[in-house]
Amino acid sequence: MIRKLNFKTIAAGLLLALAAGCGGGSGGSGAPAGDGGFSGEIVRVGRQNSSGTYDYFREAVLGEGREFKLGSSDQSGSKEVVQVVATTPTAIGYSGMGYATPDVKMLALSKDGNAPVKPTKEAAMDGSYPLARALYLYTVGEPNANIKHFLAWAQSAEGQAIVEEMGYVPIEAVPMTDDAAPPDGDVKMLGSDTLVNVAQRWAEVYTGKYPNVNVQASGGGSGVGINQLIEGTIDIATASREMKDKERGKIAEKGLGDVVETTIGRDALAVYVNKGNPHDTISIKTLAEIFGEDGEITDWSQVGSE
DSSP states (O other), X not given: OOOOOOHHHHHHHHHHHHHHHTOGGGOTTTOBOTTSOBOSBOEEEEEOXXXXXXXXXXXXXXXXXXXXXXXXXXXXXXXXXXXXXXXXXXXXXXXXXXXXXXXXXXXXXXXXXXXXXXXXXXXXXXXXXXXXXXXXXXXXXXXXXXXXXXXXXXHSHHHHHHHHHTTSBOOOOOOOSOOSOOOSEEEEEEEOSSSHHHHHHHXXXXXXXXXXXXXXXXXXXXXXXXXXXXXXXXXXXXXXXXXXXXXXXXXXXXXXXOEEEEEEEEEEOEEEEETTOOOOEEEHHHHHHHHBTTOOOOBGGGOOOO
């Protein structure tokens, strides 16, 4: 599958890097501080508030009731976060582990004084990584034959091999009980940008195998996908967070039927820094002070070894 480069985002990253490099005495270019440490104004790179990753990070890192600090560079997609971090020496951002590139590095995380844990597939599976999370597909009501077949295939060995291929942790595959081809029809799937690479690869492979079914897969954010599921404009919402109580309430109010939540993989939500950043670890507490409102950490010289 050919993926287009987002030149707008890359350009934004270059401008941020230039701005950071002109930080005067703050060492914004990532220059060593007087004590031999790393310094420079921290450029925070995040997601838009329609993103499930945005919601998950806010709850897991900032804590209940705390909002993000204003002034971050908020990106529309997971890939774009990593692209900006790669071109900005003093940046820090968060995104799914499946978007790692050689131009960035993922920090090991510590929590509550415990030893730092790297964002590996093993740590995502056993839950030892502090930001390990499940990835979901949501449907409402009784799905038609096309949707049932696609969901079963996504959980099968073939579908789960794609989850792993895209850099995430597969669930235990569920054998398909019906080998018959699905009926002609459409499958509309939209939501999580964390999962958009998986969803688009699923669509490519599934339609190659069953050309009588048109599978449409796109991103936009978990919240956008769930809202469109509620409005009835899509069949499946992909999500990197659990459906919220208020979203379930809207579904109940409309009488759309039961919500079906299908876990299709696991992710270690990674904290990314530029490959030139000397830090290898960071704590959840420090992240909260970097990203949270009223947080006191604004420069890398304030971040110690953790």
